[in-house]
Amino acid sequence: MNRSLTGATVQIDFQSPTLNDEEIDYLRSKLREDYDLIVRGVELGEDSASPPIAAAPTTHTISQTTDAVATRDGEPSRIVPCTIRSGQTEEFPQGSLIIYGDVNSGGEVRAGGDIVVLGTLRGNAYAGTNGRLSAVIIAMDFAPLQLQIGNCVNRSSTNQKPPGYPEIARIGPEDVIIIEKFVKF
Amino acid sequence: MGKVIVVTSGKGGVGKTTSTANLGTALALLGKSVVLVDADVGLRNLDIVMGLESRVVYTSMDVIEKQCELNKALVRDRRVDGLMLLAASQKNNKDDMQPEQMKAICDKLRTTYDFTLVDSPAGIERGFRNASAGADEAIVVTTPDVSAIRDADRIIGLLQNVEIEPINLVINRFSPQLVGNGSMMDQADVLDILNIDLIGVVPEDSGVITSTNRGIPLVYEDGSPGAQAYMRIARRLTGQRIPIPDLEQKGLFSSIVNWFTKNR
Ligand SMILES: Nc1ncnc2c1ncn2[C@@H]1O[C@H](COP(=O)(O)OP(=O)(O)O)[C@@H](O)[C@H]1O
Ligand SMILES: [Mg+2]
Numbered sequence: 001m002n003r004s005l006t007g008a009t010v011q012i013d014f015q016s017p018t019l020n021d022e023e024i025d026y027l028r029s030k031l032r033e034d035y036d037l038i039v040r041g042v043e044l045g046e047d048s049a050s051p052p053i054a055a056a057p058t059t060h061t062i063s064q065t066t067d068a069v070a071t072r073d074g075e076p077s078r079i080v081p082c083t084i085r086s087g088q089t090e091e092f093p094q095g096s097l098i099i100y101g102d103v104n105s106g107g108e109v110r111a112g113g114d115i116v117v118l119g120t121l122r123g124n125a126y127a128g129t130n131g132r133l134s135a136v137i138i139a140m141d142f143a144p145l146q147l148q149i150g151n152c153v154n155r156s157s158t159n160q161k162p163p164g165y166p167e168i169a170r171i172g173p174e175d176v177i178i179i180e181k182f183v184k185f
Numbered sequence: 186m187g188k189v190i191v192v193t194s195g196k197g198g199v200g201k202t203t204s205t206a207n208l209g210t211a212l213a214l215l216g217k218s219v220v221l222v223d224a225d226v227g228l229r230n231l232d233i234v235m236g237l238e239s240r241v242v243y244t245s246m247d248v249i250e251k252q253c254e255l256n257k258a259l260v261r262d263r264r265v266d267g268l269m270l271l272a273a274s275q276k277n278n279k280d281d282m283q284p285e286q287m288k289a290i291c292d293k294l295r296t297t298y299d300f301t302l303v304d305s306p307a308g309i310e311r312g313f314r315n316a317s318a319g320a321d322e323a324i325v326v327t328t329p330d331v332s333a334i335r336d337a338d339r340i341i342g343l344l345q346n347v348e349i350e351p352i353n354l355v356i357n358r359f360s361p362q363l364v365g366n367g368s369m370m371d372q373a374d375v376l377d378i379l380n381i382d383l384i385g386v387v388p389e390d391s392g393v394i395t396s397t398n399r400g401i402p403l404v405y406e407d408g409s410p411g412a413q414a415y416m417r418i419a420r421r422l423t424g425q426r427i428p429i430p431d432l433e434q435k436g437l438f439s440s441i442v443n444w445f446t447k448n449r
Contacts, residue, residue, distance in 0.1 A: 083380055085342035086335050087309075104378055106335050122378070 075113055084109060084123065093129055105145060114138070120162065124148075125169075133171050138182055142167035152177050187218075189291045189301040190422075191320035191349070195336025197307030199328045200357035203393055203403075204415070205304040206234045208324075210402040211419030213268035217299040220259060220269040222290070224316035225306040226282055229273035236400020237262060237270050246274035249286045255293055264405070269298070279311045284318035291319025300422070309343060317344065323352045324384065329359055329370040334378055341381060353384035355418065360389045383429055385418035387411055 075095035083099075084090050086106025090097060096113035103109050107123035112130045114137065121139035126148040128135030133150045141162035147154040147169050154169070154177040165181055172178035192205045202225075209221040222245065223231035232238045243258035248271075255271075262268040271290070274281075287303075294301040305316035317323065323344050327337040337354075344352050356375055363369035376383055390411030396403040403412045404419075417427050 085345075086339040088342050102378070102380070104335075104338050105331070106339060120377070 077113070078111075083107075083119065086123075091129075103139075103144075111135070127169075135170075137169040138166060140166050142169075142179065147177055147179075149177055154179075187295045187297070187299045187301060188322060189295050189303065189320050190322045190324055191224075191303045191305055191317045192324045192326060193305035193313060193316060193340055193344075194307065194326045194333070195309060195313075195340040196327075196333045199333050200326050200355075200387070200393075201307075202231050202234050202304050203397065204324065204326050204355055204357065204387070205231060205302050206402045207404050207412070207415040208419050208422065209268060209300070209302050210235075210262075210265065211404045211416050212300050212302075212422065213262070213265045214404065214416075215419055215423060216267070217423065218267040218297070219300045219302065220271060220294050220298045222271045222294070222301060222303045223273040224287065224303050224312065226273045226312065226315070227275065227278040228306065229275050231304045232260075232270060232272045233400060234397050235262065235270055235402065237272075238400070241270075241272040244272045244274040245287070245290060246277050246281065248290060249282065255290065279306065279315065282311075282315050284311075284314050287315045288319035295319075295321075309339060313340070313343070317347065317349060320349055323349050324355055325352055325379075325381070326355045326357050327375065327379070328357055329364075329372075329375055331370075334370075334375060338379055341379060352381050354379060354381050355385050355387060356383065357387045358389045359386045384421050385414055385429065387414040387418075 077096040077098055078090075078092040078094075080090050080097060080099045080101070083101035084103045084107035086104055089108045089110070090099070091110040093110075093112040095111065096115065097109055097111040098116045098118070099109060100118050102119035103117055103121045103123040103125065105122045108126070109115055109117075109123070110126040110129050112135075113127065113132065114135050115125050115127045117125070117137075117139035119139070120141035121137070121144045123144065124146045125137045125139075125144055127137045128150045131150050133152075135149050137144075137147055137149065141164075143156070143162045145156055149169065149171050152171050152175055163181075167179050168182040169177050169179045192201050192208075194201050205221055209219045213219045221231060221235065223229045224245075225231070226246070232241050237260050240260050242260075243253045245258065247253045248255050248258050259269040259271055262270065271294075291301055291303065301319075303316050303320060306312035325337050325340055325344070327333045341352055354376070356372060359372075360369055364371045372383065372386060388410045390403070390409055392403055392406065392409040393411055396406070403409060404415050406412055407416070420427055
């Protein structure tokens, strides 16, 4: 995945949707084994006001977002633990955005640095909002309505189904956005 | 203590009123006490779909303006025990009602009825806010087309912002034939985008139109596919576990796991 994150320490702050202990452990070990990411802490939502029903498994809620400590060029990253839905915007001019979910049609993500969508990108993504032309947009399934990197814009021409592998968008020669299979950073 | 469930969609004409009428009737047929609240102030039509149009004397606006007691404004459906309707005012508009006033009505109904189903108007403005103000849970109705789904997605975001939980999805006007020949999105596609729990799929059924015109909810004719779908959803609302065929429910967690396994 994103080389910039390898070996970094990341804090994920969970609120909604709910994850149970087992699921959190699974994510923790996956992130460590596959990406060398160390989950420093998992912050649980304050559920104390409404105690869980006796039989229900323990669940934790995910709070909006948290800024991870390290990434490319010393900039912070923001981890968003949920899908960005139609009408919602997530903006992070200070660095990169990592979305644990989808960006749906009608939703928008904007980052000063890179955008990584660990789901399907169906909406609008704008990377390098501060004019950084080396910014990239990566999604597991790539079906965006509109991409923008720096001041290069790319509108989807057709309603193509994503190819089934991750793709990356970056500015290529002649200042046009090219989209290709994502192999490594 | 009962539950207040808002039936909503964002887009108009996708089947909110049809679903409210049929689910309410179905729940009453299952022995629950139910009140249907029309929150479409100024464009009411739940009373027509329920065939109770001629019996509406008072509306929620009269209750709010203290012209009459809440109980007196409820119209009893004589075809089944325990089913009531609170009509919307036709002469007012949505801005004449405040979300807190609707919430106060729902709070009262919750103490008496097992289910209060609130039929929301289309849109994301005041009408929607009024309809959802007193809700504990939501049913989002969509048809399997991109514009209805985008509006449903918007509504889900708004419902999540005010922490209405659970939000269950009804896919209405589903046509297996159209899915078969590739011209309609299938269940998995819809769920992949909306990522909430599916509570039922209602097929396209011409019986809906005739039943609407006659003011007799479809669920009274138990043979039809639409009626059966609504009965199943009502059972699920009462907590019965009835599997939805051909369904792979996807939550955030399973999507992440799927992605990891797919990309090993
Ligand atoms: N499953 C269905 N099959 C066929 N027609 C339907 C179905 N559901 C709704 N309709 C029709 O669609 C129209 C809009 O339905 P309605 O419930 O009034 O939508 P809404 O309240 O969301 O505006 C009505 O004419 C209704 O008869
Ligand atoms: Mg309606």
